[in-house]
Structure formats: C-alpha cells, structure tokens
Amino acid sequence: MEKVNASVLKVIHSLLQHISNEEKVDFEVLKKHSDRFFGPNAVQLCKGIVKASGLPCSNQVCTNESYCKKHLFTHLQPKREERKQCTGLNCNGTLCVKDALPNLTICGIHLAKEKRKGRKQNDTQCVFYEEDDEGNVSFCGNPNIHEKWVCIRHEHLHRQYVKTYRSKNIGNYIEMKTFKDDFTPHYIIEKRLQTT
Numbered sequence: 769m770e771k772v773n774a775s776v777l778k779v780i781h782s783l784l785q786h787i788s789n790e791e792k793v794d795f796e797v798l799k800k801h802s803d804r805f806f807g808p809n810a811v812q813l814c815k816g817i818v819k820a821s822g823l824p825c826s827n828q829v830c831t832n833e834s835y836c837k838k839h840l841f842t843h844l845q846p847k848r849e850e851r852k853q854c855t856g857l858n859c860n861g862t863l864c865v866k867d868a869l870p871n872l873t874i875c876g877i878h879l880a881k882e883k884r885k886g887r888k889q890n891d892t893q894c895v896f897y898e899e900d901d902e903g904n905v906s907f908c909g910n911p912n913i914h915e916k917w918v919c920i921r922h923e924h925l926h927r928q929y930v931k932t933y934r935s936k937n938i939g940n941y942i943e944m945k946t947f948k949d950d951f952t953p954h955y956i957i958e959k960r961l962q963t964t
Contacts, residue, residue, distance in 0.1 A: 814839050894919035
C-alpha cells in the first residue's frame with residue numbers, strides 16, 4: 769500500500785511541476801496547497817453527495833465523522849421508508865400525508881382530534897341560538913372552536929358571550945356553576961345543557 773501511495777505522490781508532484789511550468793506558478797506554493805489534500809495530514813472530505821449537482825461534497829468532515837455538518841444532519845435523519853405515515857383520514861376522506869408520531873399510528877393533528885372526540889357532545893356545540901315568536905329556542909349545532917362558545921360561523925359573537933355568561937367557554941361555565949356559591953345560572957345555557 770505504501771508503494772502505491774508513493775507512486776501516486778510522484779504522479780501528483782510531476783503533475784504539479786507541469787502545471788507550475790505551464791501556468792508560471794511557483795511549485796512550492798502549489799505543493800503547499802496540494803498537501804492539504806494529498807499530504808500526510810490531508811484534510812478528509814465529506815462522503816456526502818450534493819443534491820443539486822450530484823457531485824461529491826467538497827466540505828471538510830466533522831471531528832470523528834465521515835460527513836460535514838450539513839450531510840451529517842441529513843445522514844442521521846431516519847430514511848423516508850423508516851417513517852410511518854399517519855393512518856388518520858382528512859375531512860375530505862383522503863389519507864393524511866403527515867408522518868405519524870413516534871410509537872403512534874397518527875400525527876399530532878389527528879391525535880388532538882381523537883382527544884376532542886372524548887368530550888361530551890353538548891360541550892362542543894355552538895351556543896348561538898334563534899328564538900321564534902312562541903319562545904322556542906333553536907341552537908346552531910355546529911361544532912364550536914376549541915375553548916370558545918361558538919363555531920367559526922358565529923365567532924364574531926364570542927366576546928359578547930363571554931361578557932354575558934361571565935365565563936370564557938362552556939367548560940368554564942360548568943366549573944363556575946359547580947364551585948361558586950354566588951353563581952347565577954343563565955337560562956339559555958341551562959337549556960343548551962339539557963338538549964342533547
């Protein structure tokens with residue numbers, strides 16, 4: 769192996785001598801710069817491939833590694849085949865394209881949806897209502913925005929409901945009704961809680 773390295777170094781030195789003569793550059797300067805890549809203390813170059821050009825990376829490797837900082841990060845990332853795709857369905861019925869969370873089969877968005885499904889149905893419906901001439905109340909029935917009184921369609925009324933019902937959402941209303949002695953229940957919300 770040492771004979772091969774010595775013969776390669778001779779070829780490199782003769783090539784440098786040729787470049788020095790042709791380009792009129794000092795041989796010692798060329799040798800000094802080439803020793804960085806071919807000498808005994810040669811810099812190790814990254815084994816990564818540049819995506820844009822397909823050529824080998826020309827960056828110096830990190831300490832005790834075979835890749836530069838950029839390619840080390842991508843090299844340590846799990847391969848696409850190793851990641852599991854989320855098994856949740858989108859609103860339009862198609863399969864979710866996001867990656868599943870570690871040790872789960874669904875992504876963070878579908879995990880939050882699963883948690884919301886566990887709440888009581890009447891806790892998650894909009895409290896907007898319309899009253900007819902006979903005094904009958906009909907509620908919106910759309911799902912409310914998380915931690916709010918109303919659905920997206922009636923979101924402009926949320927601040928008004930917070931002031932009227934003296935709580936930020938229906939869960940907070942139930943807590944206040946349960947734990948506060950001087951709390952006066954609102955008849956519309958009580959009606960909403962009774963309907964299922």
